[in-house]
Amino acid sequence: MRVLLVGGGVIGLLSAHHLAEAGHEVEVLDQGALGGESSWAGGGIVSPLYPWRYSPAVTALAHWSQDFYPQLGAQLLAETGVDPEVHVTGLYWLDLDDEAAALEWARREGRPLAAVAIEEVYRDLPMLGGGFSRALYMAGVANVRNPRLTRALREALLRMPNVTLYEHCAVTGFIREDGEVCGVRTAQGELRADRTVVAAGAWSGELLKTLGIELPVEPVKGQMILYKCAEDFLPSMVLAKGRYAIPRKDGHILIGSTLEHAGFDKTPTEEALASLKASAVELLPALAKAEVVKHWAGLRPGSPDGIPFIGPVPGHDGLWLNCGHYRNGLVLAPASCRLLADLLLGREPIIDPAPYAPAGRLG
Structure with missing residues (x-):
């Protein structure tokens, strides 16, 4: 079978990896550089920010993925020599309004989430800002170095003889014959396939409009900033008042993020920079003296309740979706891509696929 993946972020690349491992001919194309959009821009926490606020559909994908990530990181490192740096730090939530709901969910x-005395938190995190009074902690939560993850996936695919990658190759429309989708049209020509999978993140809705399909996936802008500190500056991830601090292994600290409905505009703004700096200093006062190394914006694929669309599109044989992961694309990628491969190849699915089926959810 020849499968075409439209979108070269972590969802498209990991889906391609599963299908290629199963022996199929796979092509991946992206309108820009592979992994250059939200997969690059995200924070990489391997957990929804507030997992208890999501539906069981998101929880099922998240749990499977969280358990699989260490194995995925080790596999990609062994295959490519590129370490995605799956970094297990645990995660503290401070002064939650819905602490009881979080504990009931756990x-x-x-899941190993529990209340922790605030004195214990300040003992473990002496760099934390003052004024916090309550904390929850979940051990085992990791973050992944998302630019390295997409680079590792790209390298793994380049080594597979049954995979072709196309960068800077924008889709202008779909090829339809006798009611079946047989591939895509691009500025560089037609690409034909037995199955075409749209995994184009925030752009997925725009692509499906060319077929008259209303897919409720829209761009939601997020801005982040990056600091460089000592490698042991922050031992755990911290989340308070909707903002988070993520430590990388090399001492980089990510602070994020904003939620903005601004169409496809990815311009970083001074307002967001000031807001993120204020959050950074409130969480970690020492950052007041640190320099912002980078400030950027990305576009999340917003979807109703954050539930992705995974499966075939009714009335359009040959067309499949793996998109609409909203804030949790990196979190949900391993399970989402495995589920897509299971369904596409007729295997027993890892989890119940019904909540993600496009049928009944499209306009």
Whole structure:
């Protein structure tokens, strides 16, 4: 089978990896550089920011992915020599309004989240800002170095003889014959396939409009900033008042993020920079003296309730979706891409696919 993946972010690349491993001919194309959009721009926390606020559909994908990430990181390092740096730090939530709901969720789902005395938090995180009074902690939560993850996936695919990658190759429309989608049209010509999978993130809705399909996926802008500190400056991830601090292994600290409905505009703004700096200093006062190394924006693929679309598109044989992961594309990628491959190849799915099916969810 020849499968075409439209979109070269982590969802498209990892889907391609699964399908190529199964022996199929796979082509991946992207309108820009592979992994250059939200997969590059995100923070890489391997957990929804507030997992108890999501539906069981998101939880099922998240749990499977969280358990699989260390294995995925090790596999990609062995295959390519590029380490995605799956960094297990644990995560603190400070002064939550819905602490009781979080603890009930953890009890119900069997996740290691528990209340921690604030004195203990300040002992473990002496760099934390003052004024916090309550904390929850979940051990085992990791973050992944997302630019390195997409680079590792790209390298792995380049080494597979049944994979072709196309960068800077924008789709202008789909090829339809006898009611079936047989590939795509691009500025460089036609690409034909037995199955075409749209994994184009925030651009997925725009692509499907060319077929008269209303896919409720829209861009939601997010801005972040990056500091460089000592490697042991912050041992755990911290989240308070909707903002988070993520430590990388080399001492880089990410602070994020904004939520903005600004269409496809990715311009970083001074307002967001000031707001993110204020959050950074409130969480970690020492950052007041640190220099912002980088400030950027990306576009999340916003979708209703953050539930992705995974599966075939009714009435358009040959067309499949793996998109609409909103704020959790990196979190949900391993399970989403495995589920897509299971469904596409007729295997037993890892989880119930019904909540993600495009059928009944498209206009």
